[in-house]
Amino acid sequence: MYEKIKLYRNHGIKSRDNVTIFGVNSRLDSLNAEILSFRLTRLENIIRKRRKNVMLYKKYLKTDKVNLPVENKENFDPYVMFITQCKDRDKLHKYLNSKNVQSLIYYGTPLHLHVASKNIGLNKFKLPNATKIASRVLSFPHHQYLKESQIKHVCKLINKFYEE
Template identity: 55%
Template sequence: MKVPFIDLQQRYQEEKSELLACVDNVLSKGHLILTQEVNEFEEQAAKYIDVKHVIGLNSGTDALMMALWAYGIGKGDEVITTPVSFVATTGAIVHVGATPVYVDVCDDQNIDVSKIEAAITPRTKAIMPVHWSGRIANMDVIMAIAKKHNLIVIEDAAQSMGAYYRGKHGGSFGDAAAYSAHPLKNLNALGDAGFMSTNDDEVNRKVRLYRTHGLESRDNCVLYGVNSRLDSLNAEVLKFRLERLKAIVDRRRHNVELYKSIIKQESIFIPPEKPEEHNSYVMFITQADQRDKLKDYLQSHDIESLVYYGTPLHLHKAAARFGLKKGDLPVAEAQCEKVLALPHHQNLTDDQITYVAEKVNAFYGV
């Protein structure tokens, strides 16, 4: 039995008629930039997340940078974040001139909130938690710390569409949040895309200027921005897929629960879901002993898996400037040697999930 890790080809066949209708609807109008389709997606996404403003952008990375930019965070400032994320989290902080300050993680790979206050210095301006794999960080504690120390909270919510913590949607806790609509996300566009949310009217105003060169009108530039607009076709596709998001998350959650019911050994750790969490499972990341051998074993049985990611952010070559070394963040480092994402997308059958789980058990001799 073949079990693919990615379902984009399957998803196209499933959605083909609707996607082609999206293309026709947009292209037939002859307008492709900052059209009504973008406005409608922003309004619908804001309602879904339960925030005042959503601004469509060209990537989650730009959403992070623009949130930092809009809050005046830059050279000489520090932003507390986690070493377990995609490189864009650190990259956004660096690109605005600030310095990332890493705090180690808990067993679920999210930031260890008990270690945040010790990392605060007079230069700290913000906390940037990452809702890794679609599991919301402990935002109650993070927001209390931020309030106590007068810090901005910018959520890296790239993987959190469809995820909740104590009934609140990811990205609705902090001052601003950044979302990715990359093709591998639960809510995905046809290519790179993203958006930012906020309840701050002034930040909303600034980011809408930033995304289109700082132009209030064609001949009136009030500040120097960039080109980071969500294009109309992706907005139309995201409108359609937003309607299906809950069903997609529900199916992924079903698949993960099936894995949990079959995989029965301590050699592969699956972070438990706490009662206050509702994980959207953008990725289903386990922590496996003999990770690389298990990955090869699964591949020999036509099962695709993915190391996601094998290097914590502070140990990348580009991060050498921050002066951290191996051993400084031991929990994250140990996890990165074990992480393995198993296929769990919504187009897999119960038989396929069962097949993978049984092969995992067989590898460990169960």
């Protein structure tokens, strides 16, 4: 696999003048590789901060209407996304927006219900879990540049929303 991918991502070139397969160009360019090398040195720190932010959400959220992601013992979540499930999701989403808090839905339509699926007959599948989750998911800000006070503020708004 390693050998095949190495060849295929660079036109199948074994040496300048020989190809063993007709491949494609799917290589990362050096400009981006250099950026990534640098970013990689920052990665652990970023993940640490994101995980800490998720902990803060757990601490300050005082409602059972928001289900936070559960991390199994054997899993370590870098929290690229922080996807929660919320009761009255659309209302909460609107409410937070009106208070200048950005929250995002990843995603409102599961893949099998998109037009693209319909056109190739994939929408015939009944996938009730995915469909239900799509109506409940909401992601709150949790990136590494947030301050604890900001997370506290978001939690306060969410708590208040469900109290009313």
